[in-house]
Amino acid sequence: MKAAVLVFPGINRERDMARTLKLVSGKEPAMVWHADSELPKGIDLVVIPGGFSYGDYLRCGAIAARAPIMNAVRSHAAKGGLVLAVCNGFQIACEAGLLPGVLMRNARLRFLCKEVYLRIERSDTPFTRRYNAGDVIRVPIAHGEGNYIADVETIARLEGENRVALRYTAPDGKLNPAFNYNGATNAIAGILSERLNVLGLMPHPENHVDPIVGPTDGRRLFESLVETLEAA
Amino acid sequence: MSPNEPKITPALVAEHGLKPDEYERFRNLIGRDPSFTELGIVSAMWNEHCSYKSSKVHLRGLPTKAPWVIQGPGENAGVIDIGDGLACVFKMESHNHPSFIEPYQGAATGVGGILRDVFTMGARPIACLNSLRFGDPKHPKTRALVSGVVAGIGGYGNSFGVPTVGGSTGFHPRYDSNILVNAMAVGLAEKDKIFYAKATGVGRPVVYLGSKTGRDGIHGATMASAEFDDASSEKRPTVQVGDPFAEKLLLEASLEIMHAGCVVAIQDMGAAGLTCSAVEMGAKGDLGITLDLDAIPTREAAMTPYEMMLSESQERMLMVLKPEKEKEAEAIFRKWGLDFAIVGKTTTSSRFIVRYQGDVMADLPIKELGDQAPEYNRPFADPKKLPVLDPATIPCPVSIGAALEKLIGSPDLCSKRWVWEQYDYIILNNTLQRPGGDAAVVRIEDGPKALAMTTDVTPRYCEADPFEGGKQAVAEAWRNLTAVGALPLAITDNLNFGNPERPEIMGQFVYCVRGISEACKALDFPVVSGNVSLYNETNGRAILPTPTIGGVGLLNDLSRSSSLSFKAEGEVILLVGDTKGWLGQSIFLRTILGREEGAPPPVDLAIEKRNGDFVRALIQGGQATAVHDLSDGGLLVALAEMALASNIGAVLHDPLIEVPTHAFWFGEDQARYVITANSAELPKIEAAAARIRVPLQRLGTTGGHQLTLPGENPILVSSLQMIHEGWFPAYMEASPNA
Numbered sequence: 001m002k003a004a005v006l007v008f009p010g011i012n013r014e015r016d017m018a019r020t021l022k023l024v025s026g027k028e029p030a031m032v033w034h035a036d037s038e039l040p041k042g043i044d045l046v047v048i049p050g051g052f053s054y055g056d057y058l059r060c061g062a063i064a065a066r067a068p069i070m071n072a073v074r075s076h077a078a079k080g081g082l083v084l085a086v087c088n089g090f091q092i093a094c095e096a097g098l099l100p101g102v103l104m105r106n107a108r109l110r111f112l113c114k115e116v117y118l119r120i121e122r123s124d125t126p127f128t129r130r131y132n133a134g135d136v137i138r139v140p141i142a143h144g145e146g147n148y149i150a151d152v153e154t155i156a157r158l159e160g161e162n163r164v165a166l167r168y169t170a171p172d173g174k175l176n177p178a179f180n181y182n183g184a185t186n187a188i189a190g191i192l193s194e195r196l197n198v199l200g201l202m203p204h205p206e207n208h209v210d211p212i213v214g215p216t217d218g219r220r221l222f223e224s225l226v227e228t229l230e231a232a
Numbered sequence: 233m234s235p236n237e238p239k240i241t242p243a244l245v246a247e248h249g250l251k252p253d254e255y256e257r258f259r260n261l262i263g264r265d266p267s268f269t270e271l272g273i274v275s276a277m278w279n280e281h282c283s284y285k286s287s288k289v290h291l292r293g294l295p296t297k298a299p300w301v302i303q304g305p306g307e308n309a310g311v312i313d314i315g316d317g318l319a320c321v322f323k324m325e326s327h328n329h330p331s332f333i334e335p336y337q338g339a340a341t342g343v344g345g346i347l348r349d350v351f352t353m354g355a356r357p358i359a360c361l362n363s364l365r366f367g368d369p370k371h372p373k374t375r376a377l378v379s380g381v382v383a384g385i386g387g388y389g390n391s392f393g394v395p396t397v398g399g400s401t402g403f404h405p406r407y408d409s410n411i412l413v414n415a416m417a418v419g420l421a422e423k424d425k426i427f428y429a430k431a432t433g434v435g436r437p438v439v440y441l442g443s444k445t446g447r448d449g450i451h452g453a454t455m456a457s458a459e460f461d462d463a464s465s466e467k468r469p470t471v472q473v474g475d476p477f478a479e480k481l482l483l484e485a486s487l488e489i490m491h492a493g494c495v496v497a498i499q500d501m502g503a504a505g506l507t508c509s510a511v512e513m514g515a516k517g518d519l520g521i522t523l524d525l526d527a528i529p530t531r532e533a534a535m536t537p538y539e540m541m542l543s544e545s546q547e548r549m550l551m552v553l554k555p556e557k558e559k560e561a562e563a564i565f566r567k568w569g570l571d572f573a574i575v576g577k578t579t580t581s582s583r584f585i586v587r588y589q590g591d592v593m594a595d596l597p598i599k600e601l602g603d604q605a606p607e608y609n610r611p612f613a614d615p616k617k618l619p620v621l622d623p624a625t626i627p628c629p630v631s632i633g634a635a636l637e638k639l640i641g642s643p644d645l646c647s648k649r650w651v652w653e654q655y656d657y658i659i660l661n662n663t664l665q666r667p668g669g670d671a672a673v674v675r676i677e678d679g680p681k682a683l684a685m686t687t688d689v690t691p692r693y694c695e696a697d698p699f700e701g702g703k704q705a706v707a708e709a710w711r712n713l714t715a716v717g718a719l720p721l722a723i724t725d726n727l728n729f730g731n732p733e734r735p736e737i738m739g740q741f742v743y744c745v746r747g748i749s750e751a752c753k754a755l756d757f758p759v760v761s762g763n764v765s766l767y768n769e770t771n772g773r774a775i776l777p778t779p780t781i782g783g784v785g786l787l788n789d790l791s792r793s794s795s796l797s798f799k800a801e802g803e804v805i806l807l808v809g810d811t812k813g814w815l816g817q818s819i820f821l822r823t824i825l826g827r828e829e830g831a832p833p834p835v836d837l838a839i840e841k842r843n844g845d846f847v848r849a850l851i852q853g854g855q856a857t858a859v860h861d862l863s864d865g866g867l868l869v870a871l872a873e874m875a876l877a878s879n880i881g882a883v884l885h886d887p888l889i890e891v892p893t894h895a896f897w898f899g900e901d902q903a904r905y906v907i908t909a910n911s912a913e914l915p916k917i918e919a920a921a922a923r924i925r926v927p928l929q930r931l932g933t934t935g936g937h938q939l940t941l942p943g944e945n946p947i948l949v950s951s952l953q954m955i956h957e958g959w960f961p962a963y964m965e966a967s968p969n970a
Contacts, residue, residue: 009569010477012393016661052391055477111386113656142390142656207658212679212790 001229003029003045006073008064011051011088013204020206021047024222034067044229045082046073048089050142050204060103060145061091070096082126082225083198087143090190090200099191099200100158101150103143107183111144115215116203117179118189119169122162125192126228127199130220136173137217139203141181146202148184148191155185165199166190237268237538244268248275254606261600269586269593272538274601275451276504277511280766283605286732287764290745294759295752300721301760302426308349308500309419310760311426312722314786318676319423320683321355324363324416324726324782326765330471331413332460335380339413340388340474344546346417347392348500351483352549354427354490355419358660359674360389362399362415363687363726363780364651367408369643369963374403377411378651379964384474385415386654391476392483395663396655397672399687403643406691409460409770414726416782418685420676427490429499429509431517431552431578436496438510438521438576439558441485441565442548443478446531449505449544459731460770478547478570485568486549492564494557501548507541509550510576511584514598520579521598525588529571537586537593552578612738615698621830623813623895626821632868632897633944635824639865639898640872641955642823643963647876650960668877669796670715670861673787682790684718686783690864691776693832696817698740702747702779703835707902708863709783710755714844715861715905717793717851718785723752725762725781730774732766740777741766748779754837757783794851796860797877801935803857804911805882807867809843809904810927813895819865820898833902840903846926847905855913862904868897868941870906871931875939875949876956884932886942897941908934 003021007014014031021029029047030040039046053064064070070092077083077098085093093099106112115138120131131137150158158164166189170176180187182202190201205218238244245255248271258274259265266274280286296304302319303311309323327342343360350357362385367374378401389396394417431438449472489495497517499509506523514521525537531545553561558574565572579585584601586594628635639645652667664682665673671686688708694701706723713720725748730737752758768775787793815821816830850856858878860870875881887896909917921928938946 010391010480012391012480013659016659019661051393052477052480055391055475057477110383111390111654111656113390113658114653140658142658144390204658207661210661212675213661213664 001025004032004043005029005047008034008053010053013050017049017206025226037068039072048085050087061095064092065095085200093200100154104147113142118166119173125196130224141203146182148188163192269538276507278605285606298758308352319421321353322418323761324724325763327413334471336384339381339384341472342415343388344474346415350417350419352500355421357394357419359418360396364401365407365412368405371408388476390656395657395659406776410768410775414780431497431513436578437574439551440573440575442482444529444531445543446545448472450542459767472544481568488564489561494561496552498551515602520581520583522585523576527573527575537588610738611735612742613735618831621816623815628894646959647957670712680789682787684713684716684785686712689780691778694777696832698743699747702744703751705781706751707835707840709781711861713785715859718787720785722760723783728765728778730769744779792852794859798880798934799857803908803934805931807929813891813899814901818900835902843903856907858908860906866898881936881938883940
């Protein structure tokens with residue numbers, strides 16, 4: 001696995017992401033500056049990490065989506081290359097047209113940091129192969145704008161094509177509005193691109209990988225990526 | 233001097249917050265009438281907030297030294313040695329006045345300011361904490377203030393990317409018109425790469441970095457040095473606006489140029505902006521500074537020299553650079569999209585000279601601006617001692633269970649989840665103990681060391697007996713750090729009081745500081761940084777004296793730490809420390825009986841140390857499975873919190889001591905902890921306690937889903953949970969008119 005972590009001004013979870021990639025894959029990722037126009041050679045995974053790119057002063061992710069490096073990311077994805085987009089990264093991916101839809105302010109208009117329960121909707125993707133479909137995992141969220149919304153046709157298409165990767169559920173895996181903290185449409189926490197090579201999600205699997213810090217349910221997502229890329 | 237400046241009149245001097253004798257002192261110092269810009273400069277330097285003129289004489293009594301202290305008070309932040317070539321840099325600061333006027337921005341810039349203090353010294357911030365005090369929940373403004381302050385703290389810290397790991401939130405009518413927002417930041421630096429404000433070398437460039445200068449925050453520090461009245465909300469323009477995005481860039485750029493070896497001296501532009509930072513850098517280095525205001529990056533056209541010198545626009549720094557590294561430093565700042573301008577130079581003249589468009593706008597003696605600031609030994613009244621209440625005379629009108637339910641769902645003791653879930657407490661992936669415990673624990677890099685941190689004060693104790701209250705604030709911080717297994721190392725203090733020109737307020741201040749000093753000495757817990765906030769008073773009504781203590785401790789091995797949750801069923805529950813059933817100034821007395829009376833519990837520092845050292849040794853020896861310090865609400869509240877954190881109940885015995893039952897369960901005697909242990913360890917623990925005469929009492933056993941007290945109906949942990957978690961969200965979501 002040769003991963004690149006993008007760094008935009010205002011991004012702040014790039015260190016957490018790099019540390020997790022190193023912990024799980026054993027390899028340091030390349031940190032790639034937003035103003036570069038090329039990805040380093042041989043990159044097989046691009047990670048757009050979380051944070052507050054450009055302060056989120058405009059629509060979240062809107063400015064970062066137009067950075068020079070994003071052209072390179074789009075062509076990487078167009079060739080089937082893997083892209084993992086977390087939190088602000090998910091917002092950037094939506095703004096950049098890598099994924100459909102948009103992330104609106106949380107239902108109660110407050111930033112929320114808490115552990116949530118996520119149901120893995122499918123395990124036949126490069127990001128989730130080490131989970132089983134139906135697994136419920138505990139991973140934290142930390143965002144003010146994670147309320148996923150898209151037009152009716154887009155939602156129908158995402159659902160019809162099984163492109164919802166993760167949903168907010170109760171601990172028993174059942175849908176329950178009380179556990180859909182940000183009010184996302186259909187409790188969507190993460191979605192996949194058509195070719196299943198781009199995953200965007202609001203929660204932070206990179207923050208639940210180290211037993212010293214807490215639960216490690218996020219770890220299998222990175223192990224899935226390692227397995228996918230090492231097998232290739 | 234410029235012909236365009238207003239003439240100095242007594243009214244103008246008064247508007248600048250200078251007393252007539254202070255103005256005379258300044259005139260004598262410079263031997264002439266000052267210019268308008270100079271008047272602005274001196275008002276910024278000599279106000280209470282920047283000069284500590286009422287407090288300095290008393291602060292000198294605080295212990296500030298220990299072998300592990302690298303830098304005590306007087307710099308941007310305190311620095312302590314934590315081994316392995318690393319240093320911990322930390323400080324706490326208030327943003328009370330601005331937060332009342334404009335809660336979101338006031339609180340946000342409070343966080344921004346304290347983060348800057350820490351990274352100015354070369355440290356990367358690793359955690360934030362805060363201590364918040366609001367007025368009566370029933371006061372019409374309280375809800376909006378809570379909402380704005382919490383959102384502001386989160387808005388800044390979350391975006392900057394530092395975890396907010398702990399703090400406290402309390403309510404009392406005495407904060408109705410003067411809320412307290414105290415923010416603490418903790419950073420990590422390499423011990424031999426600490427940066428200071430002291431300028432060295434003549435003719436070196438003075439460089440302005442960060443955001444542009446605007447008209448916001450002019451006279452902010454002067455505002456913070458006066459009482460409020462009914463028209464205070466009109467002071468909104470003196471509150472600065474925060475830009476956490478710019479601060480994050482400033483952090484990365486500053487650390488990068490420090491790493492590249494470009495920096496000689498650095499000072500953040502906080503209170504009184506450019507004025508204070510330039511004067512401090514020069515004065516500390518025995519050098520003059522000449523500033524050229526034409527070079528200052530400004531946000532708007534036609535700003536006057538006076539406005540530029542007094543602006544408190546945020547996210548700005550002043551540095552003295554190594555001349556040969558100027559280009560390299562500039563390239564780093566440009567990369568991060570930040571302003572970089574050479575705005576002056578260091579000189580041999582010992583003068584602070586400000587030029588603008590060919591005119592000299594100010595020419596002042598640089599050292600005297602700081603050193604010759606007025607210093608007052610204000611008259612103070614000795615606080616009256618309140619009677620010690622005999623617990624036998626205090627009734628308990630409800631059952632113990634009902635009292636517990638009331639306490640655990642009260643504004644002060646309820647869960648603060650609504651607050652801390654708005655803070656990102658997990659970023660950086662090192663938060664080992666989250667908000668809600670005794671102290672937050674943050675891993676240092678990849679371990680095995682960790683830092684413990686906490687903020688504490690019990691204002692009602694300080695009001696009732698400032699000396700004992702000051703001691704107690706320090707002791708409680710020490711106890712909280714001990715309860716997670718850390719060795720307490722040092723504190724930062726944030727002293728919030730009313731108007732020091734009133735002898736009874738000055739008395740509170742003097743005695744609290746004496747109490748802090750005594751406790752710090754006894755507990756080997758020096759003060760390394762701090763902040764004083766006076767004039768927290770509106771229309772003659774002052775806040776409760778609130779000397780907030782921010783404590784930091786070290787865990788050498790994070791696997792040898794403890795938390796408050798019960799760990800397993802069938803473990804023995806033990807009480808460490810002596811219980812007399814002290815109900816004076818207790819939460820029980822206030823919440824159940826509506827009385828705020830009597831002397832607060834005294835703190836015996838020798839016993840505090842003995843009991844704490846005993847508990848820490850048990851934790852480090854792996855014998856204590858759960859530990860919780862006893863404070864507000866006493867023993868039963870502590871036990872309930874341990875049950876709530878684990879969903880494991882407990883069966884408790886009859887106390888069998890000669891103390892009324894309610895005083896046993898709810899008394900707030902100091903120097904106590906609850907611990908749990910495997911019953912196999914009990915003989916060893918009891919023997920160890922007996923050896924050093926630490927009182928140890930068996931309380932019961934963990935297990936089940938309820939708290940069972942002798943002679944009481946069992947209380948389901950799940951129903952306590954509902955009560956405990958319920959108050960805050962219900963309060964915040966209720967209509968303001970309900």
